[in-house]
Amino acid sequence: MPIQSIIFPLFTTRCDSSAPPPPPPLLPPPGGSKSGEAATSPPPPPPVAESDKASAPPPPSPGAAEDDIAKAAASVSSCPNPGPLESATWDVRRLVSLDTYDGVRVDISKQLSPYFACVHSFQLGTTMLPDGKNCSYGFTTQMNDEEGFMMARVDPERGTVDGRIHKALLGGLAMGKLQVGLSSEGQSDQILGEVDIGAATWTANLKYGSMGGGNVFGCNYFQAVTPKLAMGGEGMYIGANGNMLSSYTAKYSFANGKEDAADAAAAPGPPDAPSYLAATYNAGQGMLSLNYKRTVTAQRVNIGASLECSPMTLESQVTLGAEFNLTRSKMNVCIDGSGRIQSVLETKLGREQGSPALNFAAELDHGKNVMRFGYGLNIGA
Secondary structure, eight states: OOHHHHHSOOOOOOTTSOOOOOOOOOOOOTTOOHHHHHHHSOOOOOOOOHHHHHHSOOOOOTTHHHHHHHHHHHHHOOOOOOOOGGGTTHHHHHHHSOOOOOEEEEEEEEEOSSSEEEEEEEEESOSOSGGGOOEEEEEEEEEEETTEEEEEEEETTTTEEEEEEEEEEGGGTEEEEEEEEEESSSSSOEEEEEEEEEOSSEEEEEEEEEETTEEEEEEEEEEESSSSEEEEEEEEEETTTTEEEEEEEEEEEEOOOHHHHHHHHHSSSSOOOOEEEEEEEETTTTEEEEEEEEEEETTTEEEEEEEEEOTTTOOEEEEEEEEEEOSSEEEEEEEETTOEEEEEEEEESOSSTTOOEEEEEEEEETTTTEEEEEEEEEEOO
C-alpha cells in the first residue's frame, strides 16, 4: 500500500454531490466574554431594495399622537366668558377712585350665624354729609346662602332704607337682581330689577324699573370675540327725561409676562386677573374713556391708569393709581391731572381671622386748597 494512503486517508468526492451542512454555532464560554458575545450575535438583516424603501412609510414619532390631540382640542375650544359688562373696567376704577373721607369711621360687624350677619356703622366729625350734619349712624343686615344674598341698610338720620336681593335662577343659568330704595320724602324712591344671562362666550343683562319718577329700560351684551378680545354695548332709556343713553366697550386682555406668571404660581391665594386695555365710548355724553390695568408683581403690586376725553371739545382728565399689598397691610395711592392726591392705608392688628383693621385716609387738592384726613376702625369677624 502506498505510504500516502497510510498518512492521509483517501476520500472520494463528486462534483454533483450536495454541500456539507454548516457547522453548529459555538457555545459561549462560562462567564460570557466579549468575544463570545460577538460570536453569538445574530447576522445583520439583508439589505432592503430601493423599491421597498420608497413604499415603506416612516415610523411615527412618540409624541405625534399627543400633538394631534392637543391641536384638535385647541381648535374646538371656545373663548372664555368675559363676565358682566359693568365689571369690564372694575379693576381700574378700584385703583383710581379711592374711598377717602374725613373724621372718624367705625364699623362693628357681628356674625350671628353662618348665613346671617349685621353691621353697625358710625361716622363722626365729618364734613361730607348733606344738610351740614357731622355725624351719622347706619344699620346693615346681610344674609348669604349658596344661591345668593339679601342685604338691607337703614339710615335713621336721613330716613332712608336701601335693599338688595340677588338670587340664582334656572339652576344657576341666570341671576336675578332686585334693588329698592325708599326715603321719608318719597321723591327719590326707586326700584330696579335685573336679570343676568350668560353662556360659554357671552353675558347679557336686562333691566327694568322706576327711577326719578319714570320708567327705566336697559340692556347690555358682552361677547368674547377671541380668547383675548371682548366687545359689547349697552343701551338705556330713562322715561323721566326721555333720554336714550348708549355706550360701547372693547377690552383686550394680555398675559402679565413670564416672570409674573412664575411669581403668581408661587404666590399663595387665587391668581391675579390678567392685564388689559379697555376703551369705552359714551355716545350720549360724547366721552371716550381709556382704561389700563397692569400687574407688576403677582399678589403684590398693581397699577392702573384712566383717561377720559371729549373728542369734540378736546377736554381730558387723566388719573393714575397704584396698589401695594404687604403681609398684613395694603396701600393705595392715586393722583389725577389737577394735582389732587388720594391715599388709603389699611392694616390688620392681628394674624387671626376677624382681627380688627385700622384705616387711614387722606386727600390733598392743591388747586382748591382742600385737605381731608380721617381714620377708621373695622371690628368683627
